[in-house]
Amino acid sequence: MCNIVSFFRSSNSSAQDDLSFHSLMEEITCSICLDDLQDPVSIACGHTFCRVCISTHWSTPQLEGYLCPECRKQCPRYQIAPDYRLMNLISKIQKGVQENVNGPGKGSQVSSEHGYPVQLVWTDGSGCLHLNESVLWDCFMNSESSSYPVYLLGVIGEKRRGKSFLMNYIMRALESQEKGEEFSLGAEDEPLQGFQWRSGIDSTTKGVWMWSKPFILGAKGEKVAVYILDTEGSLDIEGDRESCIKLSALSMLLSSHLIFNVASCLKETELDYMEMYLHMGEEYGSQRLQYLDILIGDWHDSINCGRDAARFYINREIEKLQKGCNYPKVLWGLKSSHTRCFLLPHPGKGITGEGQGRLQDMDEDFQENLRTFIVDVVKGVWHRTKMDRTGGALSSAHLPALLQEFVDVLERQKYGFSTPMEMFYVIKNQKILENIKMELAEFLSNRPSHLLPSTMRTLVSEKMEELTKKFTDSFLGPNTAHHTNLLGELETHLQEELEKFCSGYTTRFTCNAIGLGLTAGVGLYGVVGAAAARGTVILASQPAVAVAESAVARSVATGTVTLLKDGLSALVGRFFRGGL
Known part of the structure; x- marks a missing residue:
């Protein structure tokens, strides 16, 4: 996505334009990272920053307390409010900038009018997960689709391996289906937009992002709400290990269909995460983790790709795993009917270079296999809706509580674990x-x-x-x-x-004991006295402790009599004094 500040710097010329430019920059630039605001939030003093930037800035406590980076005022650390108006403004500016870059009519098929990326879960500098509750409720509760069954498609994998790229093309296909049109991945010359992506080595999203609006698909009078989740940092080996593992687990638990994006082949890293995935599925009930798709990209053999070739590859992996005992759940999972694999060839230099992600930039064999995979994903929506432990369908309204439960479970764990x-x-x-x-x-x-x-x-x-x-x-x-x-x-x-x-x-x-004495009906002192003489009060009749309890019972009985005597004397005294 084009950087707003860079665009205006290159296009402004007049003095008035410069004045407008600087005024606009103040509104859309984070003073910490000096870049476009991402998920802008306001703190108690009124200044606005990227959510991740201010959280990272405040991740290390200081003697003076948590200070605003601009005005240096003390601010409560957790008093952070999303700035939706500014977020919408930035989204519109970005859309306008992109249209200027691409020319008229070259905008994304998935425009901001149909939704935009929002950060659902983010991590701070100390590796803690934070749930963006305002986004949670806005996306899942404030829509007419809140009662529809939900399909949650998530993707995890190493950074810069095409996760966002894949999800954007899936969204194009879903939008065509939502409109009742023929299946489409967009025009050949249409630049790819949606979730942020770009070629290179730097990741563009942190945490769990989702598309702000669900795609509503209908068939035979029924509807399903399709939510798209994009997780960045889930298998970022160079990053904070604990945060990576938590993000992966969260995506696994939330998704009804999880795409495990793998480069070249299944490696030990992926096997570790898959083992955890399947253990978590068993622990939280088989319906919590429903469908796993292993998508192996950059496959070395561009001739033998797709589902059929993947079966042969998976069978070889099963044979290897059967010779050892390190991944028993993975071995079981690869044999399951709920786990499938797809081999995708390298997309070509037109995509991995400085291209715009257009269909015409892809190698032909990659485009053909990508289309086949996405068709399979979209057609399977109705069979992979989110279920509860008992197999009942979940609606959008159930998701906030479910996600809050998952985050709470993960955040209780702060022991520096280093493996899934x-x-x-x-x-x-x-x-x-x-x-x-x-x-x-x-x-x-x-x-x-x-x-x-x-x-x-x-x-x-x-x-x-x-x-x-x-x-x-x-x-x-x-x-x-x-x-x-x-x-x-x-x-x-x-x-x-x-x-x-x-x-x-x-x-x-x-x-x-007191109530028992008052209701006996044959004289309080006689009953309690007899109980004390016996060394028991009905309440204590255990033979094994008769001697010890006899003494305790006498004490209780004596205390009860004294208490009642004192209480009745005081009551009678107050009565007569009141009557004089």
Whole structure:
């Protein structure tokens, strides 16, 4: 996409134009990166920056607090508001600049009127994921399609391997289908637009982006909302490893159809991520991860490409994996009917050079195979809509809560994992911890109310020891530091729950003892006195602790009598004083 500032610098000449240019630059330029604003946000003092820029700038705490880079005022770190008016202004300017560059009628088939890229999830300088809630609700809830079943197409892979390029052509095809026209990838001379892309080595998007409007496809009176997700940084080996793994996991969990974009062949990196993908799918239910498409680009044999050649290649990979035991889930996944593969040849120098991504710039064999693959993707939309754990169809309205759940799960993990499987173990251990907590809550809710507090404390303590051992025996993965942290979290939780429960139980126990005495109906002192003489109050009848509880029961009975005496005396005194 043409840089706005560069365009105006090359086209302005008059003094008035220069004045207008500088005024415009102030509105659309980020003072941190000195480039066009990307996903502009305003902070508390009113100044505007790229979301990623200000987040990175504030990623390291300073003694003075979080200061605005322009006015140096202190601002709350998380008081960041999207500036939609400015975002729309920049989008319109970019569209106008592109039309000037390409000439009249040469604009993108997917124009800003039909949507534009928005950042759904972003990472800050410390590697934390942040969910853009305003985008989330605007895209999924504020439309007439919020009740339609959804198809979520996501793509992950190494940077600068054509992910955005691929998604833009898929969007062209979807738009033609949405309009009820014949399948089309656009005109031969039409420059490619949509998600940012360019040839070279630098990535253009960070985090998870999506197209702001779904494509609505209809068939036989039914409709489906098609959402497009573009993830950058998912397999960026040179970047922050933990952020890459989290972004990959998020894309995998959210997509109903995931395209795994691979260069040349399946390598150890891709196998690692696939192993995690399939483990996560099993952990969160088979319907969470539904359909995997392995797209191998830059295939060395331009003659033997497509689905049929891919089957032969995958069969060879299966044979290799069967000789080892490092990737059991990948081996199972490659045999699954929900996993397919496609071989795509090199696109040609016209695309990888400084071209504009036009169909006429592609090698003929690449264009033919690209069209075949995209036809398969678009035709499969109806069979790959998003399902819940039970197999029920999800609508757009379900997605905000689902995505928030995924982000929360991933952000609880801050242990510096360095491999995809290590992250899976971290998440799995966290889930086991939550199950242990729920088991404790259920145990406490089903405790009887007739035991003395001392007996109850002993029973609860024994249960907690049992749960602690159960948890330590279930640890997964080699990260002992992570295990230690989780065990400490569990022990703290158990101790807090023990004190809270026993305190409440003692209070209820005392109230029940008083209520029992008041409702006996044959004289309070006689009943309590008899109970004290027996060394028990109905409430304490356990043979194994008869001696100890006898003393406690006498104490309870004596305290109850004293309490009632004092209370009744005070009540009678107030009554007579009030009557005088």
